[in-house]
Amino acid sequence: MKFAYRFSNLLGAVYRQGNLNFSKDGNSVISPVGNRVSVFDLKNNTSETLPISTTKNITCVGLSPDGNLAVVVDEDGAALLISLLTRAILHHFHFHKPVSSIRFSPDGRKFVVTKENVALMYHAPGKQREFNAFVLDKSYYGPYDETTCIDWTDDSKCFVVGSKDMSTWVFGAERWSNLIYYSLGGHKDLIVGCFFEKDSLDLYTVSQDGTLCIWESDTELDGLILKRSQDKPKPLRQREEGEEEGEEEEQQEGEVIRGKAELPKENKTKNVRYKQMSKHFFNKEGDFNHLTCAAFHKPTHILVTGFASGIFHLHELPEFNLIHSLSISDQRIASVAINSSGDWIGFGCSGMGQLLVWEWQSESYVFKQQGHFNNMASLAYSPDGQYIVTGGDDGKIKVWNTNSGLCFVTFTEHTSSVTSVTFTSSGFVIVSASLDGTVRAYDLHRYRNFRTFTSPRPAQFSTLAVDNSGELVSAGAQDSFEIFLWSMQTGRLLEVLGGHEGPVSGLCFSPVQSILASVSWDRTVRLWDMMDSWQVKETIPLTSDGLSVTYRPDGQELAVATLNGEVSFWNPHTATQTSSVAGRHDLEMGRKETDKITAKQSAKGKSFTCLCYSADGESILAGGQSKFVCIYNIKEQMLMKKFEISSNLSFDAMEEFLDRRKMTEFGSLALVDEGAGDGDGINISLPGVRKGDMSSRHFKPEIRVTSLRFSPTGRSWAATTTEGLLVYSLDGSMVFDPYDLDMDVTPVSIRKQLRLQEWASAIILAFRLNEKALKQEVLETVPHEQIPVVCSSLPDIYVEKLLGFVAACLEKSGHLQFFMTWAQNLLMLHGQKLKNRSGAILPTLQALQKSIQRHYDNLTKLCDFNMYNIRYTVALSKQRGVKRAAEEELEVEEEEEEDDDEGLVSEEMSEASFGDAEMIVS
Template identity: 45%
Template sequence: MRTDFKFSNLCGTVYKQGNLIFTPDGYSVISPVGNRVTVFDLKNNKSETLPFENDKNITHIGLTPNGNLLLSIDEDGKAVLVNFRRRAELHRFNFKKSVTALSFSPNGKFFVVAVGKQIEIWRTPGFTREFAPFILHRKYSGHYDDITHISWSSDSRFFLTSSKDMTTKIYSTDPIDGFSPNTLSGHRDAVVGAWFSDDMKTLYTVSKDGAVCIRKYRKKHVAEDLVFGEFPKTESGDRFVKTIWFTEQRQYFGMPGVRVQCAQFHSKAQLLIAGFSNGTFGIWEMPEFNQIHSLSISQNKINAAVINASGEWLAFGSAKLGQLLVWEWQSESYILKQQGHYHDVSCVAYSGDGQYIATGGDDGKVKIWNSSSGYCFVTFSDHTSSVTDLTFTKGNQVVVSASMDGTVRAYDLMRYRNFRTFMSPNPVQFSSVAVDPSGEVVCAGSQDTFEIFLWSMQTGKYLDMLSGHEGPISRLVFRPDGLSIASSSWDHTVRLWDVFDRTRVVERLEHTAEVLAVSYRPDGKEVASSTLDGQILFWDVAKASQTGTVEGRRDISGGRKSGDKQTAENSTSGKSFSSLAYSADGTTIIGGGNSKYVCLYDVKSKILVRKFQISHNQSLDGIKEILNSRNMTEAGAIDQFDSDNDASDFESRQDMALPGVRSGDLSKRKVKKEVRTRGVKFAPTGRQWAAATTEGLMLYSLDDTFIFDPFELDEDVTPKTIRELMKRKSEYLRALVNSLRLNENYLIREVYQTIPPTSVALLAKQFPLKYLERFLRFIASLMDHSQLIELNMCWITALLSNHGTHIKANTAKFQPVLRSLQKVTTSVHNELGSLCDDNVYTLGYIINRCKRNNDQTNGDTSELILTSAPFLEGIKDDSMEVDSGDDDNDGMEE
């Protein structure tokens, strides 16, 4: 089995902190999620997390106007420069101090960063890897407090800086004769933002108390002594006249007791957007200051707001709830509405076809994600306490979850509702849940009474109770054939129960420490368990005997907490695996626990194959291997102190988390989350695995593009000889087999599309069995982006019909590829179904028109086609674009 899994996407978290930006085309929004950056494609309905990581949580991101370069800056002022189009990291740079604002110039030549009170202008780097791509152009100072916002003029000659010192300053990019920096005052609170109008004749400033100043300038008269500054106004000969900026109007948002958290101005549309601390936002038309829209979108304050280039879509981010919203204000509809788990993701489960992923969180919510797009499309909030475990039923239409609130709930994914609620005779806290392969019996293990409860899925009635454990039950899992169930417990045992025959003796598998997880191999002949001392034990189910052990304590250990005074090797808090999962073919097993590592082991040899570090985010606790003793004081670690003074406002310090609290807790505590993995699961296709971590739901998958991996290759197998075989009609099979041996994707596809559909049945009957699994995997990958639906289905049907016996005899080998085929055919079926639903009336009209024309022409099909052609042009065909990427299709698109 291939083990070169790479990080592919981050779900479960859509926004953490910092600013949001739109791409130049306005169809994608870029959001910082921890120390990573996620791109939400609103046009194609997909999300993608970029492969690079900052050292700490990202606070500011910036994109060049042409969309080529992305700059992300973390809490310590360390920046990463990325080629955004190629997703390649180019350079890393350190600004030495925390950065409070970032903005690129409209012409893309410069970018300005605010490092505390200082302003630094840098030349925009190139698109290649350089030794020193960052070149400092100019440095300014003059503010007395931290800068909060930077904006540019339309001609890129000037920029505005807003500060907490209640002033706004005008600076020039290059020295201009007769111009000096201009200071604009008049606000009574910190200035949130300041912007030029498109013609640069008006200036708008917004402060945190809700005041909006509309400023204009006029020429300075000789008799006037008071000059606020100088602003250039081009006259004949490029001379500049001295001017005075004055406040023409002072407006207020009119929300008493509500603070302005963020603001954005669209110069071309003359729209001012403001987000408030009560979770509402408003749109005002400037300079008349007419409110044209207002909406409450969150229960907490809005931390970021941005508007796209066309002025139609608004993006908002709320850090406390982790919300990301894109709103089209003209039609008053949501373009995107995503929210991650409020607390950590506690458990994860894959559907049978690998198309959906279910997650449960400590916030009591169950979310269903699409593994391909990375979007959450349904959220269930019926639980009142943290969700501890969940699983899919065999038909992929029901999700069953267990919670600490004493209920086990079943959710219907067709109607999106909770249709069954299972409860024990006496209130208990459920720690695990399992459903038999038929979907008829639901089992849940309790944490306080140490018992296993059984219910009927059809009737919802309580069936039975299995007792015998002497400690909390940590995990339940059904055997793949459904004959027995395995339960792990803190009483140092794993027990194998026969649910349908209570006369049989319960097998006890004794351990030397508390058992944290248990998992069945896909063939049901072996079971693996992990213990608190960091071991993974393998057991033969038939003989109930131990067959092997993995000493994984040193493999998973690593990382020190900020308050630790011992090294990681001498730490008393041991590391262990709290979750285990076999791969689809049963050759490898993956484990994760209270560590930053996830370990992948080979089952046969019991050795470590790969070790994945799920995060390098130093904002989390337990990431660093070596701690600096200078950061340790008598009062504790410096990292745990609140020294940024951000919560200077009364409402920012108020903690209203407890129910019934009116005044709130006025202290602000800074707590670093500890990095850990709560759950790991392999996808049924074997091409992906997921980990429920502190950062969110992290997906690791194999590279979809085929690499050069030849199979039984000799000197005669070359692209030239393969193309020569293609020209002979009787040598199609040899050409196809040789292309599979060479394993070059473009060549396999060239041969595949050359074979006529009439020859598929005969070739499939004679197809060699040793290449069957490889060929089926190729067809599954091809169906994701190819429109040759009929040809693909002909091959799949012919291969499964002729070689079904061989596939059934080697189920473990073919199960991953069969899951992939099921996933992709389901996706194609859903796309075609939605397309037909959209055009059902048009198709019905065409069919009736064709029948009438056929009756009139008495079967003359040429006139029938010509008559119906104009109506075919109106059919929606956005999802059925012709695959014209290759020149060797040979007319197979039809």
């Protein structure tokens, strides 16, 4: 249960080859990546790789109109029917030949597959369960060369097929009496795209030499006449020589329709005819700027064409008005797709591994991602587990978000392969070493290279380590056998450590002491004391060349991988070996195509090249020149689990035994020279060559694991491989792992405790049963004011379990304050006890920190965004208050003036009345 890691995502590669598809709502791009399929959500800016894989690289993907089903086909023609809702494989099928394109009809009832010069129409898989999901309906023979593209009419009555023989063929999906097939010429190069006009039989065809032909039909879609049953052709043995050979008799595997260059002869009804209305040519930069892909959006009449030079054009048809033209890459555009609304255009460039989504109306990128277009060499997790940094042989450093699976910054300062990358303890500085002779430090706040460390003499740095404080940076050279130390603050070279007699292959700082461990090909591990004048504290002799070294998270153990396939464990204080694991047999190295020895003999020279301790320090992860990654229990010296990171046979060194189908009388087919006798011979890779000769015509990358890292949270681990950056995670919902279970622990008894308001005992029972939904229900039932009381009464062992569960809930739940209160009370009340077990509790605390940091980042953005609105509102209210006060003061003054006037009038009146009284008295 502890090692129930499952494949969760593929990072570092966004597109390899094949065709792109948009989802039905137009918000997601479905992209083939090697032998897997990735879905990029453009609205939420996330990526997901489906947990399915084919045996070889995927060449084409067909998507059903409702967006629920997809058919993916690999290089050999092996097809998988996939549900995009459940992410499950529904059916396996084999076409036995490479498939060039696949397209569902708009009504979703049929789909057409083109292979070689044949178009095969199948019934689409229904909603009910079927023994065979792929039922062949008709086979269409027309073109003389390989078919290239397909398009359907809007009502699914006809489809058109383009071919490499420069012809385009229109076929009827049903038995139409006036359209069985129709062949169109007019091009001088292979057909790249053919498209029907909306609700019409009118056609647009685009060829590789940049020619667009517009064809008009004399018949509307409603004018197609269904062939009556009595018009069915006679069986072949009864057919006379002069009769039309348009169709053959129905067979068990489906009806066969054969097309000829001329039209079928029909006397009763007028046949569908096409006329070329116009011919247009794209502006070309040169003879080699071929048109490589095309897509047409029927509602808006927009044609998108991609070229070998990386330029794409937008034209409005049928007038052929150029709307937009842009160069997006210096490589060939391999695939183009338009979403349902016609706003976004997706481009795939296989040469650079780029995937771009362009909004043509606003002329801006919606999505722009590029993987490492060469091997990845190294990776590192940030201290909170939110980010992964990778370095590749292309000299680029990319930082990936583990939640979204997307790269958000790329550093390109290095001019040669990046050999090692790492984060500092703060998590905001990345340090990288490269073969270009520099070590560079990058700031993740401002996204800039703020330090560059160099050596007095040029050296190729192969390893890197940064101490816990982030002040000391060390790098090992593979040509001068020296270790260089720099200060991060000043950037100055502090010391050059000499003593190794071979290339330095691994460096690691102790997590608890200021000690640097270095391993070399000279069969020694040296421990350097950073406090005592950088002197050698210990020299540990090894039985074979050292390849990798790493410290346990508590600093009390050292693991070393050697060339003889062993992983040995040492006590760094006493320099004594505590245990070792012989892992050569667990590697199971595959056989290369050009190998003349067996895989068993080849495996004797293979070994682990990268090691990583688990977060709790009880297990170690090991990988190397193999498709397997092994997890060993250190105490028991036992293999716990073995992960197969790839099943893609497009890579070399995958198969254990020779394929007899590739054997000839002269030996393996890969070793047979098929050239014209120019004397160059076959490109056989030399021993130790990793990449192969990229200029050779036949290049097959070899499967290997170059770097491994456990996430600080312990919930996942990542590996950089030939395939990309693979992330394996624990799937909590699938794992039932009860703790201290007995007969009384049931959901009924737990809910009874909740009704009695016995919160602490309900929590303990829920954790003993260990069902996630039940634990969450119990936790959220506890009143907010009772949390401190419940936390203080929990036993120590349940404190750790509850803290880990709160960290997991906090990552996804919206009840932020509620779970933060739980975390705060658990840490405040049990802090001292947790501190004593800091090594074991560290992954849980880092998971908690990761969740809190993510919420903090999101809320910070929200508050920063609203701060100015709040300030504006406050200023406005103050302004209105001042204005209101002034108005009130003015009103008071006016009232006082009125009172004064009334007083004067009353005095005059009183004086007058007094005078009148005197007169009366007199």
